[in-house]
Amino acid sequence: MGRGRRAGTACARPGRRKGTARCRLSRSGGTHATFSEGVLRPRESNRQGRHLASFALLLCAEEPTHGLALHRSINKLLPEGLKVDVGNLYRLLREMEARGTLRSEWSTVGSGAARRVYQITPVGLDELADWREDIARRRQAFDLFIQRYDALPARNARALKESAK
Incomplete structure (x- = not known):
């Protein structure tokens, strides 16, 4: 068995095991987020949903909300071209509830x-x-990337001038 692994403990995310370096929060024994090389990685790997869980948690922390209102709020916050599919959001909400990061109740208000x-x-x-x-x-x-990128034309112009001498 690999270093840091415990027998018989499965991570909340399929394919991971509690106690590994990729599963930072597992030692407490609770439901947890999965980490890869020290960086939180949501289940969704596509660009559209890369930080969808973070926005869902943030908005639910601000106030309890239902799925469709959450979908509308997230789409209002995101820049043009980064809209969230409602089906992906509902799938994520079910996964988050299964992991224990969210809980839900049926409401008949209104x-x-x-x-x-x-x-x-x-x-x-x-x-x-x-x-x-x-x-x-x-x-x-x-x-840092943007700052360095924005400085590129000036650097390239100087290098071209010096190489022309």
């Missing part, structure tokens, strides 16, 4: 059909804090 209202849990608040830390780290790297 007219119309009953709605499933999602609320963040203590496990979800921990995962939200991890998302915040991860996004802040990535933002620093992206800011």
Whole structure:
């Protein structure tokens, strides 16, 4: 058995095992987010849903909400071209509830059909804090990239002038 693994403990994410370096929060024995090389990786690997879980947790932390309202709120927040598919969101909400980051209750407030209202849990608040830390780290790297990229034309012009001498 590999270093750091415990027999018989399965991670909440298929294909992972508790106690491995890829599963940072598993030692507590609870439901948890999955980490890969120290960076929180949501289940969705496509660009559209890469940070969908972070937005869902954030908005549910602000106030309990039902799926369709959550879908509308996320799409209002995201820049043009990064819209979320409602089916992907509902799939994610079910997965997050299974992991214990969200809980839901049926609500019959107002007219119309009953709605499933999602609320963040203590496990979800921990995962939200991890998302915040991860996004802040990535933002620093992206800011550095943009700064260096914006400086490229000046660097290239100087190099061309010097090589022409």
